[in-house]
Amino acid sequence: MDYERIKEKLSILADAAKYDVSCSSSGSKRKNTSSGLGDSSGMGICHSYTEDGRCVSLLKILLTNHCIFDCAYCVTRKSNDIKRAAFKVQEVVDLTIHFYRRNYIEGLFLSSGIFKDADYTMERLIQVAKKLRLEENFNGYIHLKSIPGASDELMREAGLYADRLSVNIEIPTKSGLKLLAPDKKHEDFMKPMEKVKNEIIQYKQESKLIKSTPRYAPAGQSTQMIIGASGESDRDIMYSANFFYKKYNMKRVYYSGYVPVAEDPRLPALNSQVPLLRENRLYQTDWLLRFYGFDIRELLNEQNLNLDLEVDPKLSWALRNRHLFPVNINRVEKQLLLRIPGIGLKSVNKILQARKFRKLNWEHLKNIGIAMNRAKHFITCDSREFEVKEPSSEYLKNVILGTSSGKFRKDIGSQLSLF
Amino acid sequence: MEQQAILVYDGTMEGFLCCLFTAYEEKLKVVDINPPGAQAGQQLFTASREVITEPDKAKRVWTSLKKKASPAGLRDLKWTFLSEIPGMEMHMYSMIRYILAENVPVDRDFSHPAVLKVSQAAKKVGREKHRMEAFVRFRLTKDEVYFAAIEPDFNVLPLIKSHFKNRYADQKWIIYDLKRNFGIAYDLSAVQFITLDLDPAIGLSGAPEAYFHSSEIAFQKLWDQYFTSTNIKSRANQKLHVQHLPKRYWKYLTEKNL
Numbered sequence A: 001m002d003y004e005r006i007k008e009k010l011s012i013l014a015d016a017a018k019y020d021v022s023c024s025s026s027g028s029k030r031k032n033t034s035s036g037l038g039d040s041s042g043m044g045i046c047h048s049y050t051e052d053g054r055c056v057s058l059l060k061i062l063l064t065n066h067c068i069f070d071c072a073y074c075v076t077r078k079s080n081d082i083k084r085a086a087f088k089v090q091e092v093v094d095l096t097i098h099f100y101r102r103n104y105i106e107g108l109f110l111s112s113g114i115f116k117d118a119d120y121t122m123e124r125l126i127q128v129a130k131k132l133r134l135e136e137n138f139n140g141y142i143h144l145k146s147i148p149g150a151s152d153e154l155m156r157e158a159g160l161y162a163d164r165l166s167v168n169i170e171i172p173t174k175s176g177l178k179l180l181a182p183d184k185k186h187e188d189f190m191k192p193m194e195k196v197k198n199e200i201i202q203y204k205q206e207s208k209l210i211k212s213t214p215r216y217a218p219a220g221q222s223t224q225m226i227i228g229a230s231g232e233s234d235r236d237i238m239y240s241a242n243f244f245y246k247k248y249n250m251k252r253v254y255y256s257g258y259v260p261v262a263e264d265p266r267l268p269a270l271n272s273q274v275p276l277l278r279e280n281r282l283y284q285t286d287w288l289l290r291f292y293g294f295d296i297r298e299l300l301n302e303q304n305l306n307l308d309l310e311v312d313p314k315l316s317w318a319l320r321n322r323h324l325f326p327v328n329i330n331r332v333e334k335q336l337l338l339r340i341p342g343i344g345l346k347s348v349n350k351i352l353q354a355r356k357f358r359k360l361n362w363e364h365l366k367n368i369g370i371a372m373n374r375a376k377h378f379i380t381c382d383s384r385e386f387e388v389k390e391p392s393s394e395y396l397k398n399v400i401l402g403t404s405s406g407k408f409r410k411d412i413g414s415q416l417s418l419f
Numbered sequence B: 001m002e003q004q005a006i007l008v009y010d011g012t013m014e015g016f017l018c019c020l021f022t023a024y025e026e027k028l029k030v031v032d033i034n035p036p037g038a039q040a041g042q043q044l045f046t047a048s049r050e051v052i053t054e055p056d057k058a059k060r061v062w063t064s065l066k067k068k069a070s071p072a073g074l075r076d077l078k079w080t081f082l083s084e085i086p087g088m089e090m091h092m093y094s095m096i097r098y099i100l101a102e103n104v105p106v107d108r109d110f111s112h113p114a115v116l117k118v119s120q121a122a123k124k125v126g127r128e129k130h131r132m133e134a135f136v137r138f139r140l141t142k143d144e145v146y147f148a149a150i151e152p153d154f155n156v157l158p159l160i161k162s163h164f165k166n167r168y169a170d171q172k173w174i175i176y177d178l179k180r181n182f183g184i185a186y187d188l189s190a191v192q193f194i195t196l197d198l199d200p201a202i203g204l205s206g207a208p209e210a211y212f213h214s215s216e217i218a219f220q221k222l223w224d225q226y227f228t229s230t231n232i233k234s235r236a237n238q239k240l241h242v243q244h245l246p247k248r249y250w251k252y253l254t255e256k257n258l
Helices: A003-017 A089-101 A118-134 A152-161 A174-180 A186-209 A234-248 A276-291 A313-320 A345-354 A362-368 A393-402 B013-025 B055-068 B071-083 B088-101 B113-135 B157-167 B216-229 B238-244 B247-252
Strands: A058-062 A107-111 A141-145 A164-166 A221-227 A252-257 B003-008 B028-034 B048-050 B146-150 B173-177 B182-186 B191-194
Touching: A003 A058, A003 A089, A003 B216, A058 A089, A089 A107, A089 A118, A089 B216, A107 A118, A118 A141, A118 A152, A141 A152, A152 A164, A152 A186, A186 A221, A186 A234, A221 A234, A221 A276, A234 A252, A234 A276, A252 A276, A276 A313, A313 A393, A345 A362, A362 B113, B003 B013, B013 B028, B013 B055, B013 B071, B013 B088, B028 B088, B055 B071, B055 B088, B071 B088, B071 B113, B071 B157, B088 B113, B113 B157, B113 B247, B157 B173, B157 B182, B157 B191
Parallel strands: A058 A107, A107 A141, A141 A164, A164 A221, A221 A252, B003 B028, B003 B048, B146 B173
Antiparallel strands: B173 B182, B182 B191
């Protein structure tokens, strides 16, 4: 192995792959039954964290950054003057195995620029996965990118070796896509998603009848949208996300704040800030949809095109729906507990368990670990004291902001003056 | 009136359970339970006494506990014990007494102070377990064994054993706890507890040539390159970085020590 050459390729092809934020390595059920290497039946593990605070779980690289497309938002686009490199199939296999054996990673996330055509590229990606599974007896996690426009045949084969497949829609609106990625067609993105969804359903049904049916992409599929590149609203983004969750049974939709990589009149300027806070609020909204029983129309609609950057989306919703509060923590059903600002999933479960034994008071709730500064305005419990008076929502918001701190606070500009 | 007592046990879970047995049998009012050598708060007029470990008695306590507690509650107790946090014994003791006294399962009653304390300690241990599964870095030795040395806050080796066995079934490996001076070793068939006389030169990271495979340092450098290249500078967030990757773990991490 020529370590120096590999190192150079790694620096180029990891650098080019880093804008894909998907990192999860959970959700697969691939057990190490063959006394081989690796097991991905448990929860995902983050083996390290980069200095931007993102987790490192998979070896995330491109097979090559040669690309025939010229999408404005992409660092690998044809017209960009950068160093190009390409891994050999065997090199990726070796790197994955050696890293995995040292407990650096949970597996491989392999994407690629599109060289020659979609099928040719997809074939190479599949070769890597196939080699890992069949020759190396590798049961770690493999995430492959579906190349838009790849044939159905190849998509079927990919799912037999990969745990997760994903195709990034990148631009949430059709008009944005036309503007920024003129070579790509909206349908090309949808086709592989549809195919993978159908294969997953079909394989699941077959495995009910025939036990030896191979698994097909057991960790499902995901996609990603770039935030803040094409002037879209939060509503546009989250309605698209909702569409992908419902229509294609996506496991995850990722939101990636646009990092300026090129001077282009269609895009934010090179020195503009990455919209980190906005990204964070979108993820919070995503969680509310998936785990907290919210409907997207409650959070974003005609009157609320964008999320409130100052407070989290649940608190923002609660401030708009004061007529539903306060609720009695010892009585309301789970659905409503989940909607109280400052109380998360784990606390909800703890409250449900604990209140079987006695009525909970402020002390109990504090010990359980709920965020009292927010929650106390929306609940009553086994105590005569409670916070809920009848201040206006605007006033209440300022009170809550005054009792908390956030590192983005300085960026938003203050509306904190109380009187 | 119940007799007050401070109990001293041998530091094992079995020994601890025997303290419960003794307390019930002799109707003691236990004011403290300590492992040997612990700085027991000397209390006037309270005798400190040693409890002899008898596996049968321990088993009887555990069996009656199993009838009244959920698997999650039992796990919390076991994990809390591994935390080795001074004073945890008394919280465990109160929790077990509470469980045994009630007719319905109460081990999930988080409004009870001892139950909450124990579940919180177990959570800490769970977090350390998970971190060790994440931050262990194997280094390939000259004799083709993947070796890692760690100094975990809590005694988590017994908890991470099966994770590593399932995952690395086709390679020999050793994970060694330098703090507690024992390790787990897998020889392609089973995992065993071992103690070694380790040369301090082996260290927590790096690849001194006397011990490690000639290719080891090359892979460490490749990994370090990957770690550097996958970072997005314009998103730098040192606070979040350190929150996820507390500094006390950096000593294990290849990418932080090259």
